[in-house]
Amino acid sequence: MIPDTALRNPEICTPTVEHAMGSAAASSVATTLKALAEPLRLRMLSAIATDPRGEACVCDLAELTDVSQPTVSHHLKVMKDAGLLASERRGTWVWYRVVASRKNAVTALLDSFAPATLLEDIESEQDRTVALRTMDARVTRLADELADELSELNRDLVTAIVRESYAGLVRSAKLTQHMIPLTERFARQRLADLMRDRETSVPQVLFVCVANAGRSQLAAALMNQLSGGTVIARSAGSNPAVDVHPSVRSLLTEIEGDKDATTAFPKPLTDDAVRAADVVITMGCGDVCPIIPGVRYEDWAVGDPALASDDGAKAIRDDLATRVHTLLDTLTT
Structure with missing residues:
Protein backbone atom coordinates (compact mmCIF):
# COMPACT_ATOMS: atom_id res chain seq x y z
CA MET A 1 0.00 0.00 0.00
CA ILE A 2 1.26 3.51 -0.82
CA PRO A 3 1.87 5.51 2.37
CA ASP A 4 -0.51 8.42 3.07
CA THR A 5 2.44 10.79 3.14
CA ALA A 6 3.33 9.78 -0.40
CA LEU A 7 -0.20 10.50 -1.57
CA ARG A 8 -0.06 13.96 -0.05
CA ASN A 9 3.44 14.66 -1.32
CA PRO A 10 4.21 13.00 -4.71
CA GLU A 11 7.87 13.97 -4.43
CA ILE A 12 8.39 11.38 -1.68
CA CYS A 13 9.97 8.22 -3.08
CA THR A 14 7.71 5.17 -3.12
CA PRO A 15 9.97 2.20 -3.94
CA THR A 16 8.57 -0.93 -5.55
CA VAL A 17 11.67 -3.08 -5.20
CA GLU A 18 9.56 -6.21 -4.80
CA HIS A 19 9.13 -6.12 -8.59
CA ALA A 20 12.87 -6.63 -9.09
CA MET A 21 14.35 -9.96 -10.16
CA GLY A 22 14.85 -12.35 -7.28
CA SER A 23 18.37 -12.87 -5.96
CA ALA A 24 18.46 -16.55 -6.94
CA ALA A 25 17.32 -15.80 -10.49
CA ALA A 26 19.74 -12.88 -10.77
CA SER A 27 22.61 -15.09 -9.62
CA SER A 28 21.74 -17.74 -12.21
CA VAL A 29 21.42 -15.21 -15.06
CA ALA A 30 24.64 -13.46 -14.03
CA THR A 31 26.51 -16.77 -14.09
CA THR A 32 25.32 -17.42 -17.63
CA LEU A 33 26.14 -13.89 -18.81
CA LYS A 34 29.60 -14.17 -17.23
CA ALA A 35 30.18 -17.37 -19.18
CA LEU A 36 29.38 -15.49 -22.40
CA ALA A 37 31.33 -12.33 -21.60
CA GLU A 38 34.15 -13.18 -24.01
CA PRO A 39 34.14 -12.46 -27.77
CA LEU A 40 35.46 -15.86 -28.87
CA ARG A 41 32.84 -17.69 -26.82
CA LEU A 42 30.08 -15.66 -28.43
CA ARG A 43 31.48 -16.42 -31.88
CA MET A 44 31.66 -20.14 -31.12
CA LEU A 45 28.14 -20.16 -29.67
CA SER A 46 26.90 -18.42 -32.82
CA ALA A 47 28.67 -20.96 -35.03
CA ILE A 48 27.15 -23.88 -33.14
CA ALA A 49 23.64 -22.41 -33.01
CA THR A 50 23.54 -21.67 -36.74
CA ASP A 51 25.29 -24.81 -38.03
CA PRO A 52 22.88 -26.55 -40.46
CA ARG A 53 23.78 -29.87 -38.82
CA GLY A 54 22.53 -28.64 -35.46
CA GLU A 55 25.96 -29.15 -33.94
CA ALA A 56 29.60 -28.32 -34.62
CA CYS A 57 32.86 -30.20 -34.23
CA VAL A 58 35.61 -28.70 -32.10
CA CYS A 59 37.87 -28.98 -35.15
CA ASP A 60 35.51 -26.61 -37.03
CA LEU A 61 35.36 -24.16 -34.14
CA ALA A 62 39.16 -23.99 -33.96
CA GLU A 63 39.05 -22.34 -37.41
CA LEU A 64 37.47 -19.23 -35.85
CA THR A 65 40.71 -18.23 -34.13
CA ASP A 66 44.45 -18.71 -34.04
CA VAL A 67 44.57 -19.64 -30.35
CA SER A 68 45.69 -23.11 -29.27
CA GLN A 69 43.37 -26.12 -29.18
CA PRO A 70 43.44 -26.27 -25.35
CA THR A 71 42.25 -22.65 -25.25
CA VAL A 72 39.37 -23.44 -27.58
CA SER A 73 38.44 -26.42 -25.42
CA HIS A 74 38.59 -24.24 -22.30
CA HIS A 75 36.11 -21.72 -23.72
CA LEU A 76 33.75 -24.50 -24.76
CA LYS A 77 34.00 -26.06 -21.30
CA VAL A 78 33.03 -22.73 -19.69
CA MET A 79 29.85 -22.59 -21.77
CA LYS A 80 29.16 -26.27 -21.10
CA ASP A 81 29.56 -25.77 -17.34
CA ALA A 82 27.11 -22.85 -17.58
CA GLY A 83 24.52 -25.23 -19.00
CA LEU A 84 24.50 -23.75 -22.50
CA LEU A 85 26.20 -26.54 -24.41
CA ALA A 86 26.17 -30.33 -24.47
CA SER A 87 28.99 -32.40 -25.95
CA GLU A 88 29.56 -35.86 -27.39
CA ARG A 89 32.87 -37.52 -28.27
CA ARG A 90 32.97 -39.38 -31.58
CA GLY A 91 36.29 -40.95 -32.28
CA THR A 92 39.00 -38.28 -32.14
CA TRP A 93 36.78 -35.22 -32.02
CA VAL A 94 34.17 -33.75 -29.67
CA TRP A 95 30.91 -32.36 -31.04
CA TYR A 96 28.95 -29.55 -29.38
CA ARG A 97 25.30 -28.53 -29.59
CA VAL A 98 23.10 -26.02 -27.77
CA VAL A 99 21.19 -27.62 -24.91
CA ALA A 100 17.56 -27.98 -26.02
CA SER A 101 16.14 -26.09 -23.04
CA ARG A 102 18.44 -23.13 -23.79
CA LYS A 103 17.78 -22.81 -27.53
CA ASN A 104 15.16 -20.07 -27.18
CA ALA A 105 17.45 -18.08 -24.89
CA VAL A 106 20.40 -18.43 -27.27
CA THR A 107 18.20 -17.41 -30.20
CA ALA A 108 17.03 -14.32 -28.33
CA LEU A 109 20.63 -13.40 -27.51
CA LEU A 110 21.98 -13.84 -31.04
CA ASP A 111 18.98 -12.63 -33.04
CA SER A 112 17.57 -9.82 -30.89
CA PHE A 113 19.93 -8.52 -28.24
CA ALA A 114 23.22 -8.74 -30.12
CA PRO A 115 22.11 -6.94 -33.33
CA ALA A 116 20.38 -4.25 -31.26
CA THR A 117 23.70 -3.31 -29.65
CA LEU A 118 25.18 -2.54 -33.08
CA LEU A 119 22.53 -0.02 -34.16
CA GLU A 120 22.38 3.60 -33.07
CA ASP A 121 19.18 5.49 -32.36
CA ILE A 122 19.92 8.85 -33.94
CA GLU A 123 16.64 10.59 -33.13
CA SER A 124 16.33 12.13 -29.68
CA GLU A 125 13.30 11.34 -27.55
CA GLN A 126 12.30 15.01 -27.60
CA ASP A 127 12.36 15.21 -31.41
CA ARG A 128 10.45 11.93 -31.62
CA THR A 129 7.74 13.12 -29.24
CA VAL A 130 7.21 16.35 -31.17
CA ALA A 131 7.04 14.47 -34.49
CA LEU A 132 4.54 11.91 -33.23
CA ARG A 133 2.09 14.66 -32.18
CA ARG A 196 -4.12 -12.31 -53.41
CA ASP A 197 -5.76 -14.97 -55.58
CA ARG A 198 -3.74 -18.18 -55.18
CA GLU A 199 -5.24 -19.72 -58.30
CA THR A 200 -4.06 -17.04 -60.69
CA SER A 201 -1.00 -15.44 -59.06
CA VAL A 202 2.61 -16.57 -59.11
CA PRO A 203 3.99 -18.44 -56.06
CA GLN A 204 4.77 -16.29 -53.01
CA VAL A 205 7.45 -16.89 -50.36
CA LEU A 206 7.73 -15.22 -46.96
CA PHE A 207 11.15 -15.13 -45.30
CA VAL A 208 11.03 -14.52 -41.55
CA CYS A 209 13.78 -13.92 -39.00
CA VAL A 210 13.75 -12.09 -35.69
CA ALA A 211 14.94 -8.59 -36.64
CA ASN A 212 14.22 -8.53 -40.41
CA ALA A 213 17.51 -6.64 -40.67
CA GLY A 214 19.72 -9.31 -42.23
CA ARG A 215 18.99 -12.88 -43.32
CA SER A 216 15.35 -12.50 -44.32
CA GLN A 217 16.08 -9.29 -46.24
CA LEU A 218 18.91 -10.96 -48.16
CA ALA A 219 16.89 -14.10 -48.88
CA ALA A 220 13.94 -12.11 -50.23
CA ALA A 221 16.21 -9.97 -52.42
CA LEU A 222 17.94 -13.06 -53.80
CA MET A 223 14.63 -14.78 -54.54
CA ASN A 224 13.25 -11.73 -56.33
CA GLN A 225 16.44 -11.40 -58.35
CA LEU A 226 16.88 -15.08 -59.25
CA SER A 227 13.21 -15.75 -60.00
CA GLY A 228 12.92 -12.89 -62.47
CA GLY A 229 9.34 -12.26 -61.44
CA THR A 230 8.18 -15.89 -61.47
CA VAL A 231 8.06 -15.84 -57.65
CA ILE A 232 7.18 -12.99 -55.26
CA ALA A 233 9.29 -12.81 -52.10
CA ARG A 234 8.39 -10.96 -48.90
CA SER A 235 10.29 -10.62 -45.63
CA ALA A 236 9.30 -9.86 -42.04
CA GLY A 237 10.57 -10.01 -38.47
CA SER A 238 9.07 -11.31 -35.24
CA ASN A 239 10.77 -8.42 -33.43
CA PRO A 240 11.86 -5.91 -36.10
CA ALA A 241 15.03 -3.89 -35.66
CA VAL A 242 15.13 -0.14 -36.16
CA ASP A 243 16.94 -0.45 -39.49
CA VAL A 244 18.61 -2.88 -41.87
CA HIS A 245 22.17 -3.46 -40.72
CA PRO A 246 24.72 -1.40 -42.73
CA SER A 247 26.77 -4.45 -43.79
CA VAL A 248 23.60 -6.15 -45.02
CA ARG A 249 22.49 -3.04 -46.90
CA SER A 250 25.77 -3.07 -48.82
CA LEU A 251 25.08 -6.69 -49.85
CA LEU A 252 21.55 -5.71 -50.86
CA THR A 253 23.03 -2.98 -53.06
CA GLU A 254 25.10 -5.61 -54.88
CA ILE A 255 21.96 -7.68 -55.45
CA GLU A 256 19.35 -5.04 -56.18
CA GLY A 257 21.28 -1.90 -57.09
CA ASP A 258 21.42 1.40 -55.23
CA LYS A 259 17.82 2.45 -55.78
CA ASP A 260 16.10 -0.73 -54.58
CA ALA A 261 18.47 -1.49 -51.70
CA THR A 262 17.86 1.85 -50.03
CA THR A 263 14.14 1.12 -49.78
CA ALA A 264 14.55 -1.99 -47.60
CA PHE A 265 13.20 -1.60 -44.08
CA PRO A 266 12.35 -3.99 -41.20
CA LYS A 267 8.67 -4.98 -41.09
CA PRO A 268 6.68 -6.80 -38.41
CA LEU A 269 5.30 -10.26 -39.07
CA THR A 270 1.54 -10.28 -39.73
CA ASP A 271 -0.95 -13.11 -40.02
CA ASP A 272 -2.08 -11.93 -43.45
CA ALA A 273 1.49 -12.16 -44.77
CA VAL A 274 1.63 -15.79 -43.64
CA ARG A 275 -1.79 -16.57 -45.11
CA ALA A 276 -0.77 -15.06 -48.46
CA ALA A 277 2.39 -17.16 -48.69
CA ASP A 278 2.73 -20.54 -50.35
CA VAL A 279 5.98 -21.13 -48.46
CA VAL A 280 7.19 -19.62 -45.17
CA ILE A 281 10.91 -19.86 -44.46
CA THR A 282 11.90 -19.18 -40.86
CA MET A 283 15.42 -18.47 -39.65
CA GLY A 284 15.65 -18.64 -35.88
CA CYS A 285 12.02 -17.77 -35.12
CA GLY A 286 9.93 -20.71 -36.30
CA ASP A 287 7.85 -20.87 -33.12
CA VAL A 288 6.31 -17.41 -33.67
CA CYS A 289 4.70 -18.10 -37.05
CA PRO A 290 1.01 -18.95 -37.04
CA ILE A 291 0.26 -22.34 -38.61
CA ILE A 292 -2.00 -21.82 -41.60
CA PRO A 293 -3.41 -24.87 -43.45
CA GLY A 294 -2.06 -25.17 -46.98
CA VAL A 295 1.13 -23.19 -46.25
CA ARG A 296 4.44 -25.02 -46.48
CA TYR A 297 6.97 -24.30 -43.72
CA GLU A 298 10.75 -24.72 -43.65
CA ASP A 299 13.34 -23.64 -41.09
CA TRP A 300 16.81 -22.69 -42.27
CA ALA A 301 19.76 -22.69 -39.88
CA VAL A 302 21.66 -19.67 -41.19
CA GLY A 303 24.06 -17.32 -39.41
CA ASP A 304 23.21 -13.65 -38.90
CA PRO A 305 25.16 -11.46 -41.38
CA ALA A 306 24.65 -8.45 -39.10
CA LEU A 307 27.00 -10.10 -36.59
CA ALA A 308 29.49 -11.58 -39.05
CA SER A 309 32.69 -10.19 -40.50
CA ASP A 310 32.62 -8.92 -44.09
CA ASP A 311 33.82 -12.28 -45.39
CA GLY A 312 31.41 -14.09 -43.09
CA ALA A 313 28.46 -12.00 -44.30
CA LYS A 314 29.34 -12.82 -47.91
CA ALA A 315 29.55 -16.52 -47.03
CA ILE A 316 26.08 -16.32 -45.46
CA ARG A 317 24.79 -14.56 -48.59
CA ASP A 318 26.24 -17.36 -50.75
CA ASP A 319 24.68 -20.00 -48.49
CA LEU A 320 21.32 -18.26 -48.82
CA ALA A 321 21.72 -18.06 -52.61
CA THR A 322 22.24 -21.83 -52.78
CA ARG A 323 19.18 -22.47 -50.63
CA VAL A 324 17.09 -20.02 -52.62
CA HIS A 325 18.10 -21.72 -55.89
CA THR A 326 16.93 -25.07 -54.50
CA LEU A 327 13.65 -23.59 -53.25
CA LEU A 328 13.08 -21.80 -56.53
CA ASP A 329 13.41 -25.09 -58.43
CA THR A 330 10.62 -26.63 -56.33
CA LEU A 331 8.34 -23.66 -56.94
CA THR A 332 8.80 -23.27 -60.66
CA THR A 333 8.70 -26.95 -61.62
Whole structure:
Protein backbone atom coordinates (compact mmCIF):
# COMPACT_ATOMS: atom_id res chain seq x y z
CA MET A 1 0.00 0.00 0.00
CA ILE A 2 1.26 3.51 -0.82
CA PRO A 3 1.87 5.51 2.37
CA ASP A 4 -0.51 8.42 3.07
CA THR A 5 2.44 10.79 3.14
CA ALA A 6 3.33 9.78 -0.40
CA LEU A 7 -0.20 10.50 -1.57
CA ARG A 8 -0.06 13.96 -0.05
CA ASN A 9 3.44 14.66 -1.32
CA PRO A 10 4.21 13.00 -4.71
CA GLU A 11 7.87 13.97 -4.43
CA ILE A 12 8.39 11.38 -1.68
CA CYS A 13 9.97 8.22 -3.08
CA THR A 14 7.71 5.17 -3.12
CA PRO A 15 9.97 2.20 -3.94
CA THR A 16 8.57 -0.93 -5.55
CA VAL A 17 11.67 -3.08 -5.20
CA GLU A 18 9.56 -6.21 -4.80
CA HIS A 19 9.13 -6.12 -8.59
CA ALA A 20 12.87 -6.63 -9.09
CA MET A 21 14.35 -9.96 -10.16
CA GLY A 22 14.85 -12.35 -7.28
CA SER A 23 18.37 -12.87 -5.96
CA ALA A 24 18.46 -16.55 -6.94
CA ALA A 25 17.32 -15.80 -10.49
CA ALA A 26 19.74 -12.88 -10.77
CA SER A 27 22.61 -15.09 -9.62
CA SER A 28 21.74 -17.74 -12.21
CA VAL A 29 21.42 -15.21 -15.06
CA ALA A 30 24.64 -13.46 -14.03
CA THR A 31 26.51 -16.77 -14.09
CA THR A 32 25.32 -17.42 -17.63
CA LEU A 33 26.14 -13.89 -18.81
CA LYS A 34 29.60 -14.17 -17.23
CA ALA A 35 30.18 -17.37 -19.18
CA LEU A 36 29.38 -15.49 -22.40
CA ALA A 37 31.33 -12.33 -21.60
CA GLU A 38 34.15 -13.18 -24.01
CA PRO A 39 34.14 -12.46 -27.77
CA LEU A 40 35.46 -15.86 -28.87
CA ARG A 41 32.84 -17.69 -26.82
CA LEU A 42 30.08 -15.66 -28.43
CA ARG A 43 31.48 -16.42 -31.88
CA MET A 44 31.66 -20.14 -31.12
CA LEU A 45 28.14 -20.16 -29.67
CA SER A 46 26.90 -18.42 -32.82
CA ALA A 47 28.67 -20.96 -35.03
CA ILE A 48 27.15 -23.88 -33.14
CA ALA A 49 23.64 -22.41 -33.01
CA THR A 50 23.54 -21.67 -36.74
CA ASP A 51 25.29 -24.81 -38.03
CA PRO A 52 22.88 -26.55 -40.46
CA ARG A 53 23.78 -29.87 -38.82
CA GLY A 54 22.53 -28.64 -35.46
CA GLU A 55 25.96 -29.15 -33.94
CA ALA A 56 29.60 -28.32 -34.62
CA CYS A 57 32.86 -30.20 -34.23
CA VAL A 58 35.61 -28.70 -32.10
CA CYS A 59 37.87 -28.98 -35.15
CA ASP A 60 35.51 -26.61 -37.03
CA LEU A 61 35.36 -24.16 -34.14
CA ALA A 62 39.16 -23.99 -33.96
CA GLU A 63 39.05 -22.34 -37.41
CA LEU A 64 37.47 -19.23 -35.85
CA THR A 65 40.71 -18.23 -34.13
CA ASP A 66 44.45 -18.71 -34.04
CA VAL A 67 44.57 -19.64 -30.35
CA SER A 68 45.69 -23.11 -29.27
CA GLN A 69 43.37 -26.12 -29.18
CA PRO A 70 43.44 -26.27 -25.35
CA THR A 71 42.25 -22.65 -25.25
CA VAL A 72 39.37 -23.44 -27.58
CA SER A 73 38.44 -26.42 -25.42
CA HIS A 74 38.59 -24.24 -22.30
CA HIS A 75 36.11 -21.72 -23.72
CA LEU A 76 33.75 -24.50 -24.76
CA LYS A 77 34.00 -26.06 -21.30
CA VAL A 78 33.03 -22.73 -19.69
CA MET A 79 29.85 -22.59 -21.77
CA LYS A 80 29.16 -26.27 -21.10
CA ASP A 81 29.56 -25.77 -17.34
CA ALA A 82 27.11 -22.85 -17.58
CA GLY A 83 24.52 -25.23 -19.00
CA LEU A 84 24.50 -23.75 -22.50
CA LEU A 85 26.20 -26.54 -24.41
CA ALA A 86 26.17 -30.33 -24.47
CA SER A 87 28.99 -32.40 -25.95
CA GLU A 88 29.56 -35.86 -27.39
CA ARG A 89 32.87 -37.52 -28.27
CA ARG A 90 32.97 -39.38 -31.58
CA GLY A 91 36.29 -40.95 -32.28
CA THR A 92 39.00 -38.28 -32.14
CA TRP A 93 36.78 -35.22 -32.02
CA VAL A 94 34.17 -33.75 -29.67
CA TRP A 95 30.91 -32.36 -31.04
CA TYR A 96 28.95 -29.55 -29.38
CA ARG A 97 25.30 -28.53 -29.59
CA VAL A 98 23.10 -26.02 -27.77
CA VAL A 99 21.19 -27.62 -24.91
CA ALA A 100 17.56 -27.98 -26.02
CA SER A 101 16.14 -26.09 -23.04
CA ARG A 102 18.44 -23.13 -23.79
CA LYS A 103 17.78 -22.81 -27.53
CA ASN A 104 15.16 -20.07 -27.18
CA ALA A 105 17.45 -18.08 -24.89
CA VAL A 106 20.40 -18.43 -27.27
CA THR A 107 18.20 -17.41 -30.20
CA ALA A 108 17.03 -14.32 -28.33
CA LEU A 109 20.63 -13.40 -27.51
CA LEU A 110 21.98 -13.84 -31.04
CA ASP A 111 18.98 -12.63 -33.04
CA SER A 112 17.57 -9.82 -30.89
CA PHE A 113 19.93 -8.52 -28.24
CA ALA A 114 23.22 -8.74 -30.12
CA PRO A 115 22.11 -6.94 -33.33
CA ALA A 116 20.38 -4.25 -31.26
CA THR A 117 23.70 -3.31 -29.65
CA LEU A 118 25.18 -2.54 -33.08
CA LEU A 119 22.53 -0.02 -34.16
CA GLU A 120 22.38 3.60 -33.07
CA ASP A 121 19.18 5.49 -32.36
CA ILE A 122 19.92 8.85 -33.94
CA GLU A 123 16.64 10.59 -33.13
CA SER A 124 16.33 12.13 -29.68
CA GLU A 125 13.30 11.34 -27.55
CA GLN A 126 12.30 15.01 -27.60
CA ASP A 127 12.36 15.21 -31.41
CA ARG A 128 10.45 11.93 -31.62
CA THR A 129 7.74 13.12 -29.24
CA VAL A 130 7.21 16.35 -31.17
CA ALA A 131 7.04 14.47 -34.49
CA LEU A 132 4.54 11.91 -33.23
CA ARG A 133 2.09 14.66 -32.18
CA THR A 134 1.46 15.53 -35.82
CA MET A 135 1.55 11.96 -37.09
CA ASP A 136 -2.08 10.97 -36.48
CA ALA A 137 -3.45 13.55 -38.91
CA ARG A 138 -0.92 12.46 -41.54
CA VAL A 139 -1.87 8.80 -41.11
CA THR A 140 -5.56 9.70 -41.47
CA ARG A 141 -4.81 11.61 -44.66
CA LEU A 142 -2.81 8.66 -46.04
CA ALA A 143 -5.69 6.28 -45.27
CA ASP A 144 -8.15 8.54 -47.08
CA GLU A 145 -5.87 8.81 -50.12
CA LEU A 146 -5.37 5.05 -50.36
CA ALA A 147 -9.08 4.38 -49.85
CA ASP A 148 -9.90 6.78 -52.70
CA GLU A 149 -7.30 5.15 -54.96
CA LEU A 150 -8.28 1.56 -54.11
CA SER A 151 -12.00 2.16 -54.46
CA GLU A 152 -12.69 -1.52 -55.18
CA LEU A 153 -11.74 -2.31 -51.56
CA ASN A 154 -13.82 -1.66 -48.47
CA ARG A 155 -12.93 1.79 -47.17
CA ASP A 156 -12.96 0.72 -43.52
CA LEU A 157 -10.62 -2.18 -44.35
CA VAL A 158 -8.12 0.13 -46.03
CA THR A 159 -8.23 2.54 -43.10
CA ALA A 160 -7.73 -0.28 -40.59
CA ILE A 161 -4.77 -1.71 -42.51
CA VAL A 162 -3.10 1.71 -42.79
CA ARG A 163 -3.48 2.37 -39.06
CA GLU A 164 -2.32 -1.14 -38.12
CA SER A 165 0.67 -0.79 -40.44
CA TYR A 166 1.63 2.51 -38.87
CA ALA A 167 1.27 1.11 -35.35
CA GLY A 168 3.41 -1.91 -36.24
CA LEU A 169 6.22 0.21 -37.71
CA VAL A 170 6.34 3.09 -35.24
CA ARG A 171 7.27 0.81 -32.34
CA SER A 172 10.74 0.26 -33.76
CA ALA A 173 11.16 3.19 -36.16
CA LYS A 174 14.51 4.93 -35.96
CA LEU A 175 13.46 8.12 -37.73
CA THR A 176 9.86 9.32 -37.62
CA GLN A 177 10.45 11.49 -40.70
CA HIS A 178 10.23 8.34 -42.80
CA MET A 179 7.13 6.93 -41.13
CA ILE A 180 4.49 8.00 -43.65
CA PRO A 181 6.19 6.66 -46.82
CA LEU A 182 7.13 3.44 -44.99
CA THR A 183 3.57 3.07 -43.71
CA GLU A 184 2.24 3.50 -47.24
CA ARG A 185 4.56 0.85 -48.65
CA PHE A 186 3.81 -1.59 -45.84
CA ALA A 187 0.05 -1.01 -46.10
CA ARG A 188 0.08 -1.51 -49.88
CA GLN A 189 1.96 -4.78 -49.41
CA ARG A 190 -0.51 -5.98 -46.78
CA LEU A 191 -3.53 -5.06 -48.91
CA ALA A 192 -2.02 -6.91 -51.87
CA ASP A 193 -1.48 -9.96 -49.66
CA LEU A 194 -5.07 -9.82 -48.38
CA MET A 195 -6.47 -9.72 -51.91
CA ARG A 196 -4.12 -12.31 -53.41
CA ASP A 197 -5.76 -14.97 -55.58
CA ARG A 198 -3.74 -18.18 -55.18
CA GLU A 199 -5.24 -19.72 -58.30
CA THR A 200 -4.06 -17.04 -60.69
CA SER A 201 -1.00 -15.44 -59.06
CA VAL A 202 2.61 -16.57 -59.11
CA PRO A 203 3.99 -18.44 -56.06
CA GLN A 204 4.77 -16.29 -53.01
CA VAL A 205 7.45 -16.89 -50.36
CA LEU A 206 7.73 -15.22 -46.96
CA PHE A 207 11.15 -15.13 -45.30
CA VAL A 208 11.03 -14.52 -41.55
CA CYS A 209 13.78 -13.92 -39.00
CA VAL A 210 13.75 -12.09 -35.69
CA ALA A 211 14.94 -8.59 -36.64
CA ASN A 212 14.22 -8.53 -40.41
CA ALA A 213 17.51 -6.64 -40.67
CA GLY A 214 19.72 -9.31 -42.23
CA ARG A 215 18.99 -12.88 -43.32
CA SER A 216 15.35 -12.50 -44.32
CA GLN A 217 16.08 -9.29 -46.24
CA LEU A 218 18.91 -10.96 -48.16
CA ALA A 219 16.89 -14.10 -48.88
CA ALA A 220 13.94 -12.11 -50.23
CA ALA A 221 16.21 -9.97 -52.42
CA LEU A 222 17.94 -13.06 -53.80
CA MET A 223 14.63 -14.78 -54.54
CA ASN A 224 13.25 -11.73 -56.33
CA GLN A 225 16.44 -11.40 -58.35
CA LEU A 226 16.88 -15.08 -59.25
CA SER A 227 13.21 -15.75 -60.00
CA GLY A 228 12.92 -12.89 -62.47
CA GLY A 229 9.34 -12.26 -61.44
CA THR A 230 8.18 -15.89 -61.47
CA VAL A 231 8.06 -15.84 -57.65
CA ILE A 232 7.18 -12.99 -55.26
CA ALA A 233 9.29 -12.81 -52.10
CA ARG A 234 8.39 -10.96 -48.90
CA SER A 235 10.29 -10.62 -45.63
CA ALA A 236 9.30 -9.86 -42.04
CA GLY A 237 10.57 -10.01 -38.47
CA SER A 238 9.07 -11.31 -35.24
CA ASN A 239 10.77 -8.42 -33.43
CA PRO A 240 11.86 -5.91 -36.10
CA ALA A 241 15.03 -3.89 -35.66
CA VAL A 242 15.13 -0.14 -36.16
CA ASP A 243 16.94 -0.45 -39.49
CA VAL A 244 18.61 -2.88 -41.87
CA HIS A 245 22.17 -3.46 -40.72
CA PRO A 246 24.72 -1.40 -42.73
CA SER A 247 26.77 -4.45 -43.79
CA VAL A 248 23.60 -6.15 -45.02
CA ARG A 249 22.49 -3.04 -46.90
CA SER A 250 25.77 -3.07 -48.82
CA LEU A 251 25.08 -6.69 -49.85
CA LEU A 252 21.55 -5.71 -50.86
CA THR A 253 23.03 -2.98 -53.06
CA GLU A 254 25.10 -5.61 -54.88
CA ILE A 255 21.96 -7.68 -55.45
CA GLU A 256 19.35 -5.04 -56.18
CA GLY A 257 21.28 -1.90 -57.09
CA ASP A 258 21.42 1.40 -55.23
CA LYS A 259 17.82 2.45 -55.78
CA ASP A 260 16.10 -0.73 -54.58
CA ALA A 261 18.47 -1.49 -51.70
CA THR A 262 17.86 1.85 -50.03
CA THR A 263 14.14 1.12 -49.78
CA ALA A 264 14.55 -1.99 -47.60
CA PHE A 265 13.20 -1.60 -44.08
CA PRO A 266 12.35 -3.99 -41.20
CA LYS A 267 8.67 -4.98 -41.09
CA PRO A 268 6.68 -6.80 -38.41
CA LEU A 269 5.30 -10.26 -39.07
CA THR A 270 1.54 -10.28 -39.73
CA ASP A 271 -0.95 -13.11 -40.02
CA ASP A 272 -2.08 -11.93 -43.45
CA ALA A 273 1.49 -12.16 -44.77
CA VAL A 274 1.63 -15.79 -43.64
CA ARG A 275 -1.79 -16.57 -45.11
CA ALA A 276 -0.77 -15.06 -48.46
CA ALA A 277 2.39 -17.16 -48.69
CA ASP A 278 2.73 -20.54 -50.35
CA VAL A 279 5.98 -21.13 -48.46
CA VAL A 280 7.19 -19.62 -45.17
CA ILE A 281 10.91 -19.86 -44.46
CA THR A 282 11.90 -19.18 -40.86
CA MET A 283 15.42 -18.47 -39.65
CA GLY A 284 15.65 -18.64 -35.88
CA CYS A 285 12.02 -17.77 -35.12
CA GLY A 286 9.93 -20.71 -36.30
CA ASP A 287 7.85 -20.87 -33.12
CA VAL A 288 6.31 -17.41 -33.67
CA CYS A 289 4.70 -18.10 -37.05
CA PRO A 290 1.01 -18.95 -37.04
CA ILE A 291 0.26 -22.34 -38.61
CA ILE A 292 -2.00 -21.82 -41.60
CA PRO A 293 -3.41 -24.87 -43.45
CA GLY A 294 -2.06 -25.17 -46.98
CA VAL A 295 1.13 -23.19 -46.25
CA ARG A 296 4.44 -25.02 -46.48
CA TYR A 297 6.97 -24.30 -43.72
CA GLU A 298 10.75 -24.72 -43.65
CA ASP A 299 13.34 -23.64 -41.09
CA TRP A 300 16.81 -22.69 -42.27
CA ALA A 301 19.76 -22.69 -39.88
CA VAL A 302 21.66 -19.67 -41.19
CA GLY A 303 24.06 -17.32 -39.41
CA ASP A 304 23.21 -13.65 -38.90
CA PRO A 305 25.16 -11.46 -41.38
CA ALA A 306 24.65 -8.45 -39.10
CA LEU A 307 27.00 -10.10 -36.59
CA ALA A 308 29.49 -11.58 -39.05
CA SER A 309 32.69 -10.19 -40.50
CA ASP A 310 32.62 -8.92 -44.09
CA ASP A 311 33.82 -12.28 -45.39
CA GLY A 312 31.41 -14.09 -43.09
CA ALA A 313 28.46 -12.00 -44.30
CA LYS A 314 29.34 -12.82 -47.91
CA ALA A 315 29.55 -16.52 -47.03
CA ILE A 316 26.08 -16.32 -45.46
CA ARG A 317 24.79 -14.56 -48.59
CA ASP A 318 26.24 -17.36 -50.75
CA ASP A 319 24.68 -20.00 -48.49
CA LEU A 320 21.32 -18.26 -48.82
CA ALA A 321 21.72 -18.06 -52.61
CA THR A 322 22.24 -21.83 -52.78
CA ARG A 323 19.18 -22.47 -50.63
CA VAL A 324 17.09 -20.02 -52.62
CA HIS A 325 18.10 -21.72 -55.89
CA THR A 326 16.93 -25.07 -54.50
CA LEU A 327 13.65 -23.59 -53.25
CA LEU A 328 13.08 -21.80 -56.53
CA ASP A 329 13.41 -25.09 -58.43
CA THR A 330 10.62 -26.63 -56.33
CA LEU A 331 8.34 -23.66 -56.94
CA THR A 332 8.80 -23.27 -60.66
CA THR A 333 8.70 -26.95 -61.62
